[in-house]
Each structure stands twice: as C-alpha cells, then as structure tokens.
Amino acid sequence: MAKITLSNLRHSYYPNPSSPSDYALKEIDLDWSDGGAYALLGPSGCGKSTLLNIISGLLVPSEGRILFDGQDVTELAPDKRNIAQVFQFPVIYDTMSVYDNLAFPLRNRGRDEDTVRSRVMAIAEMLEVTDMLDQKAAGLSPDNKQKISMGRGLVREDVNVVMFDEPLTVIDPHLKWKLRSKLKELHQRVKATMIYVTHDQTEALTFADQVVVMQLGEVVQIGTPVELFERPAHTFVGHFIGSPGMNVLPCEVSAGQAMLGGQPVALEGPIQGEAKGQTEIGIRPEFVSLAETGLPATVTKVSDLGRHMVVEADLNGTTVSAVINGTPPEKGAQVHLQFRPDQTRLYVDGWIATNPQEG
Numbered sequence: 619m620a621k622i623t624l625s626n627l628r629h630s631y632y633p634n635p636s637s638p639s640d641y642a643l644k645e646i647d648l649d650w651s652d653g654g655a656y657a658l659l660g661p662s663g664c665g666k667s668t669l670l671n672i673i674s675g676l677l678v679p680s681e682g683r684i685l686f687d688g689q690d691v692t693e694l695a696p697d698k699r700n701i702a703q704v705f706q707f708p709v710i711y712d713t714m715s716v717y718d719n720l721a722f723p724l725r726n727r728g729r730d731e732d733t734v735r736s737r738v739m740a741i742a743e744m745l746e747v748t749d750m751l752d753q754k755a756a757g758l759s760p761d762n763k764q765k766i767s768m769g770r771g772l773v774r775e776d777v778n779v780v781m782f783d784e785p786l787t788v789i790d791p792h793l794k795w796k797l798r799s800k801l802k803e804l805h806q807r808v809k810a811t812m813i814y815v816t817h818d819q820t821e822a823l824t825f826a827d828q829v830v831v832m833q834l835g836e837v838v839q840i841g842t843p844v845e846l847f848e849r850p851a852h853t854f855v856g857h858f859i860g861s862p863g864m865n866v867l868p869c870e871v872s873a874g875q876a877m878l879g880g881q882p883v884a885l886e887g888p889i890q891g892e893a894k895g896q897t898e899i900g901i902r903p904e905f906v907s908l909a910e911t912g913l914p915a916t917v918t919k920v921s922d923l924g925r926h927m928v929v930e931a932d933l934n935g936t937t938v939s940a941v942i943n944g945t946p947p948e949k950g951a952q953v954h955l956q957f958r959p960d961q962t963r964l965y966v967d968g969w970i971a972t973n974p975q976e977g
C-alpha cells in the first residue's frame with residue numbers, strides 16, 4: 619500500500635483554459651496516508667471522476683503531479699500503477715465460478731495456487747460468500763455480483779490503493795447499510811489505502827476516517843465525519859452534510875457584532891478579519907431551540923421524523939429549521955428561537971470566519 623500525494627493538481631478538458639471556470643479541477647493539494655480510509659464526497663459534476671481518473675492514470679492532469687510513496691507516477695500508464703478499482707456496476711466473468719473470479723487478479727500476476735487459495739478463502743470469508751465459491755457467477759443476484767466485484771478489488775495484497783467508485787449503486791436499498799458496514803470492517807481487516815467516491819453523505823460518513831468534500835472542482839474541507847458535522851469550514855459542507863442541513867442565515871455585521879433582523883446574535887467566538895463580503899450565520903438545526911425569549915419567528919411547517927420533530931419557522935423572510943424533542947408548536951404559532959452560542963458561527967463569502975472562544 620502507498621501514501622498518495624496530489625501536488626498542485628489542476629485539470630481542464632479545454633486546450634487553452636483561461637478562467638477558473640474552465641477547470642474541472644482547480645488547484646488540488648492532498649496527501650492520502652498509507653492504509654487510510656478516505657471518501658471523496660460531492661455532488662454530481664464537482665470533479666470526483668476527474669480526480670479518480672487522474673489517480674488511476676486514465677487522465678494526465680493539465681498541471682501538477684501525482685506521487686505514490688514519493689515516486690512521480692503522473693505520466694505512468696494505468697496498468698503500471700498497481701491499483702485496484704471497483705466500479706458502479708459489477709465487473710466479473712459470468713462464465714467463471716465465483717472462486718475463479720476472485721482468483722483471477724492473483725493468477726493474472728502469476729501467484730502460486732497455494733497463495734491464490736489462501737487469499738481467495740480469506741476474502742470469501744470476509745465477504746460471507748464462501749458458500750457460493752463453486753457457483754457460476756452468471757447465476758448470482760446483482761448484489762452478490764457486486765460483492766464478488768469488491769472481492770476482486772480486495773484480493774491482492776500488493777496494490778497501492780483500492781478505489782471504489784459509487785460501488786453501492788446497484789445494491790438493493792435494504793442491503794446497502796449491510797454492505798456499507800461490511801466495507802468499513804474490511805478496511806479494518808485488510809488495512810489497504812482505500813478511496814471511496816460517492817455523492818451520498820451516509821456512505822461517505824460510514825466508510826471513511828477522513829472525508830474530502832468537493833464542490834465545483836475544489837476541495838472545500840477535509841476532516842473526520844465529526845469535524846465536518848461540528849465545524850463545517852464552508853456553508854456548502856454545512857448544507858451538504860446533516861439532515862436537515864445547517865441553517866445558513868444572511869446577517870449584518872456591525873462593529874464586530876452579528877445582527878439578525880436588528881437583534882444581536884452571540885457567536886462561538888470573535889470574528890476573524892474584516893467580515894467584508896456576503897455575511898451569513900451558520901447554525902445546525904440540532905442547536906436551535908424554542909424558548910420564551912429570543913428571535914421572534916412564525917412556525918411554517920412541522921415534520922415528524924420518527925426520532926425527533928423538525929420545526930421550520932420564518933425569521934424575517936428566512937426559514938430556520940430546529941430539531942425538537944417533545945411536543946412541537948402548531949403551524950402558524952409565534953415562537954422565539956434561541957441559538958446555542960458555542961455552535962453559532964459566522965461565514966464570510968461561504969468560508970468560516972469565527973474561531974471558538976478560548977477556555
């Protein structure tokens with residue numbers, strides 16, 4: 619397994635890119651440590667596939683370098699990079715048995731049959747497919763075919779990285795959670811460097827130790843699932859992660875004080891810099907409460923999500939969501955909203971601009 623370094627990487631599909639919008643990837647600098655479990659998370663079109671293809675060697679970046687364990691592989695052909703890939707749709711040989719499918723990547727590299735057997739049996743046991751080993755792959759369900767496809771990606775011990783590209787697309791919704799946790803467990807047992815590409819926050823947060831969030835060809839934050847939830851570095855991360863996402867409320871800033879509808883709002887700590895630009899308050903619905911005093915608002919919607927209620931309220935023309943336990947107010951009720959100060963942050967032009975209070 620290898621440490622992967624992306625250095626000053628940029629990519630444009632145009633021959634003569636002139637503006638930032640001509641780049642599918644804008645200036646990416648990343649280190650993926652050896653043996654780490656990473657997710658690349660972002661909406662359609664943010665550049666995930668472009669980045670994956672650059673790592674696998676299908677694309678040569680317009681600028682920058684890719685290093686595996688410090689060795690420059692930027693110009694190296696895909697088959698020389700020693701990478702295993704699992705795609706959205708199963709890649710298996712229907713006419714072969716499950717055993718032979720799992721053995722294929724090892725036999726292809728000339729491993730002896732004893733090694734092949736021990737690796738295939740170990741992977742089959744991890745994936746719980748030992749009872750299928752003698753079956754022809756053609757007869758398997760789509761879920762099991764994808765499991766075998768994953769097994770083929772994991773069976774070699776000598777790959778630099780295993781990359782999963784939206785691997786649960788074909789999996790039945792009720793089995794998804796099972797395979798998600800299986801993959802996490804597999805990472806812990808196999809200890810390979812793994813990159814999991816997805817637009818689904820649940821998949822990314824379940825699988826990865828570190829999640830790389832991308833938007834419009836840029837990395838907006840890298841962090842643990844908890845870090846992304848607790849302190850989104852950008853309003854996009856706040857929106858994209860969490861259900862419902864973070865409230866992002868346009869506000870005024872006057873003499874270092876954030877104001878909503880003329881009322882001061884306490885922030886987690888001092889504002890950094892001059893707060894020039896578009897200023898917004900970010901607070902997760904989990905940290906908004908209804909109280910006797912606070913910002914006056916009108917309830918517009920109440921949704922019962924089972925474990926808790928989500929109350930939406932209109933605050934000076936902006937909707938604020940609050941996660942409530944207990945009896946919710948009725949639609950149309952006048953309420954007061956309180957924001958937990960240590961969870962209330964200021965964003966300037968999308969980027970976080972407050973630091974938590976010391977001590």
Ligand SMILES: Nc1ncnc2c1ncn2[C@@H]1O[C@H](COP(=O)(O)OP(=O)(O)OP(=O)(O)O)[C@@H](O)[C@H]1O
Nearest residue numbers: 631632642660661662663664665666667668669817
């Ligand atoms: N071959 C290409 N030629 C021109 N533009 C492209 C090409 N491939 C991708 N793009 C553009 O590059 C940007 C990034 O696309 P990319 O496919 O990497 O995103 P993605 O996050 O993987 O999206 P998806 O999940 O839909 O595959 C998009 O604006 C896309 O339109």
